[in-house]
Amino acid sequence: MNIAQPTQEADFIARTRIGIIGGGQLGLMISEAARKLGFASVVVLDPTPACPASTVAEQIVGSLKDPVALRQLADRTDILTYEIEHINTQALQDLQDEGMKIYPSPELLAIIQNKFEQKEFLARHNIPVAPYLSVSSTADIEQAARQWGYPLVLKAKKDAYDGRGNARINGPADIASALARLGDRELYIEKCLDLDKELGIMIARNERGETSTFPVVEMLHERDICLSVLAPAPVTKDIQQEAQKIASETIDKLAGIGIFGVEMFLDKEGKIWLNEIAPRPHNSGHYTIEGCQTSQFEQHLRAVTNLSLTPTTMLYPAAVMENILGERNGPAEVHWAQDYDHEHVFPHIYGKRETKIDRKMGHITVVGDGLDQVYRQAKEARAALSI
Incomplete structure (x- = not known):
């Protein structure tokens, strides 16, 4: 399939x-981008009735691991993609073997799902x-x-x-508690690098092998959760090009088709190490909705449908994304303590009915002329919001 002309x-x-x-x-956000582009229909499969995407897409209520529900989704769509890795790859493989277009492929997903196998592949x-x-x-561990x-x-x-699924071991006394915390799961161990920054980059590839990269960003984490994203990352041009x-x-x-969030470590000696890959849109690309000429969600749809990939140039000198994480358990109630700058501040509330501690309830993107000022404004906007 090679779609060349605008008409x-x-x-x-x-x-x-489109099936998600x-x-x-x-x-x-994939559904919103699909509606904006004008796809014939968008259908999602999700186990939670009235899931966030159901506000703009049709929903099939069912398990992401249920072969019957996955087949029902496939029967109503032309191309399948996904927003989460924890799904039934064998059921997807069976559908693909019957001719269903699924991107990224089930074979690639099987590599990504097992983080040890992912490391081995890399x-x-x-x-x-x-x-x-x-x-x-x-x-x-002692070895x-x-x-x-x-x-x-x-x-x-x-x-x-x-x-979730990580345990830091600072010395021999931590080994037993780390093993107890992770239970009887399959495990591997990794050396802690002497980190300077955690970097991320969104990259799209279509079936023709055309690729498109977004700017390199810096990700700031708390409790191992991405809290803030700074675009572009405050690193040298050489580091950006190497990433x-x-x-x-x-x-x-990987022969990947779709968009991928590639997370990297930059150590204090200036060396880049690949941490892991998300075969889908990612937190580190949310800023692209307002911050770039093409959003990660539109580019993902273009990649999985083998359309030409469009420019990813930033529209502002700087953009910051701030995750809105739940701070309590209970019904979600959005409240702003004060108004915000509607020209530069863009809140996205996901519509989840229940808030939970550290649950991703939304995000705020702020755009402007400099990272320091934009970062301060993002923190101020987040502080004014409760949910």
């Missing part, structure tokens, strides 16, 4: 039905990753400590996100 592109979009596995905030293709070892006993010293990070191979090169090589090796 052909519009006709193709108007007859193409997962109807949370990412599914919502290491085999000479992508720089922090030293790591599979763990089956205390002795394996890692002899090789690399402390601190170390014990990680679950599967179903880990936002720090883009690593991301491009990685997605080419």
